[in-house]
Amino acid sequence: MSASAQEINNLINQDYKQGFVTEVAADTFPPGLNETIIRQLSKVKNEPAFMLDYRLNAFRHWQTLKAPEWAQVNIEPIDYQAISYYSAPKRKEDGPKSLDEIDPQVLDAYKKLGIPLDEQERLAGIAVDAVFDSVSVATTFKGKLKEAGVIFCPMSEALRDHPELIKQYLSSVVPISDNYFAALNSAVFTDGSFVYIPKGVRCPMELSTYFRINAANTGQFERTLIIADEGSHVSYLEGCTAPMRDENQLHAAVVELIALKDATIKYSTVQNWYPGDKDGKGGIYNFVTKRADCRGDNAKVSWTQVETGSAITWKYPSCILTGDNSVGEFYSVAVTNNCQQADTGTKMIHIGKNTRSTIVSKGISAGRAQNTYRGLVKVLKSAENARNHTQCDSLLVGDRCGAHTFPYVEVKQPTAQVEHEATTSKISEDQLFFCQQRGLSAEDAVSMIVNGFCKEVFKELPMEFAVEAQALLGLSLEGSVG
Amino acid sequence: MLSIKDLTASINDKAILKGINLEVKAGEIHAIMGPNGSGKSTLSHVLSGKSGYEVTGGSATYQGKDLLALPPEIRAREGVFLAFQYPLEIPGVSNVYLLKAALNAVRKHNGLDEVDAMDFLTLVKSKIKALDMDEKFLYRAVNEGFSGGEKKRNEILQMAILEPKLCILDETDSGLDIDALKIVADGVNSLRSPDRSFIMVTHYQRLLDYIKPDFVHVLAHGQIIKSGGPELALELEEKGYGWLEDGQVAA
DSSP: HHHHHHHHHHHOOOOOOTOOOOOOOOOOOESSOSHHHHHHHHHHHOOOOHHHHHHHHHHHHHOOOOOOOOOOOOOOOOOOGGGSSSEEEOTTTTTTTSSGOOOOHHHHHHHHOOOOTTTTTSOTTTEEEETTTEEEEEEESSHHHHTTTTTEHHHHHHHHOOOHHHHHHSSSSOTSSOOOOOOOHHHHHBBBBEEEEOOOOOOOSSSEEEEEOTTBBOBOOEEEEEOOOTTTTEEEEEEOOOOOSSSEEOOOOOEEEEETTOEEEEEEEOOOOOOOOTSSSEEEEEEEEEEEEOOOOEEEEEEEEEEEEOOOEOOOOEEEEEETTTTTEEEEEEEEEEEEEEEEEEOEEEOOOOEEEEEEEEEEEEEEOOEEEEEEEEEETTTTOOOEEEEEEEOOOOOOOOOEEEEEEEOOOOOOEEEEEEEEEEEEHHHHHHHHHHHHHHHHHHHHHHHHHHHHHHHSSHHHHHHHHHHHTTOOOHHHHH | OEEEEEEEEEEEEEEEEEEEEEEEEETOOOEEOOTSSSSSSHHHHHHHHHOOOOEEEEEETTEEEEEEESHHHHHTTEEEEEEEOOOOOEEEEHHHHHHHHHHHHHHTTTTTTOOOOHHHHHHHHHHHHHHOGGGGGGGGTTTTTHHHHHHHHHHHHHHHHOOOOEEEETTTTOOEEEHHHHHHHHHHHHBBBTTBEEEESSSSHHHHHHHHEEEEEEEETTEEEEEEEEEHHHHHHOOOOOHHHHHHHOO
């Protein structure tokens, strides 16, 4: 490898800045997974009886399943009995009523992450639900949202306070039997966010959840459910980080979105779980099922994700386009470095007439990382005039990484139009030299080139997250002039 | 401005430059001509700091500094500008963004404040007008989908914005039709000034019809084998390089 290829590699190798551990007194279950643990979990969360049945059903089904092996990743077998399925900072009987009652260490941890939970300190316009290990520790701006009729609360609270909505919608997009990790999540999920936007309401602020794994030897199994009733509109953001640890930790989440007639949901993710060290030791296994159902006519769901962390990422935020004229979008930047592996993409299932979907995927691979795009575009017989456009670009940095693309297209409707474009390119030494010869440092040059490559996705992110995404990649935002 | 002494350089242990000597004073234009494979592009690359070349001996002193010891971006910020033979494409990065980032990197290095977006646009629009270019140029991705002529004009625009002291034009005339060549030459001529020097590397005499050099040097087998005034270029045009190269071997 020549000097400047080495240089490129060094530039991409940045330290993980969120790798600290918070010392906090916690209630943690002993490792292991069985029906007793699940009963205990349901009890500690004070859940209604139907939830226990739901969990046990899921657990029994999960036991009949095998871990999937089709993804383009190398993974050591996971010992599910070695994981603790519940860990929560200790707190008073009824849970904290105000921030004063939350362990100051936990507040501090969020502050360090740049997510102050004090409403006075927050930038106005974003409500935050903070999930620390297995529980939500705070949700901001609940009062203001309530005035608009918006429900934004921890999932565990929704299970108790809104059972009718839960019964109607939970697992209506991702059934418990959907896949191995969805079944596991359904059995053991601990918290997450619940959002309900009533008919005709435009949510007055961005909603966001910040997930933090802190405890060792635990998994995080969160569950998010967002329901946008007819004609409503919501933009939701999620961020995630974890301490640096030598062992792998499992994060198996399920996210379900339901958009009814004329509703719009915009869901953005900046995923920065600990990726493991340079030799691939440690890091989070990020096995996530995310799916949206555009259940009514003219519904729209847009997924935007910036995936930079995790040892292994395995997720396919998908859209089921049930309603006529409904729209699904997927914008993704996935960065893998060192020994990271990502197998990510989307599924667009066209059922309604005139349904449209757009897929823009940007994979960046550096070090010895492997980056895979896997996508399915399925057009059912009923989906007259369905349209899809897929653009799938890969950028290689250095000569030891890999990029793979597995597009699947199934079309049963002759009027459908499906387009797929794919490119693979490399940051060339000549490009780098060109930028340096104009006075830019190699670091800024790589940033600029990578940023240019990701531009189409970054412009889909809400401003706040666009800033975080650039910072994550060590980038300065392209297009700030003119 | 620039003093090159006994410069030798190699690629993969193959000697390409075998003792270059050249003095360039402020305001002068030097044309370096020579047959393919004589080391012309290598000289441009070594002076601008491209990786992959090993300097095996000699020196290049630029404004009293050891040029060869500086990383490429510092050379650029100190005022050394290479106009590329094949300008690179950077998809998704707009021209105006690259220009502003480059200008601010140079300004910062020289202890000046960064220009803000408004001042920058005013500046860049005046330059673009002077070069008779379309403003749309600014918002296209760097060189992406540009014609050969547009790429070369873009190089001249960058030069006009960065205002370097030493401009090295690496076969700027290659791939240009006569109209494009004329436009590029006009651009270069408009940038001539008493404190700015040019080194023009070219295979053909025709560029020199439009940009008049003060000195012409013939490079062959990694050495400057003959130097003279503009009339030397005409002689080369007439006789080719053969007679000089033969002379070199005999000597």
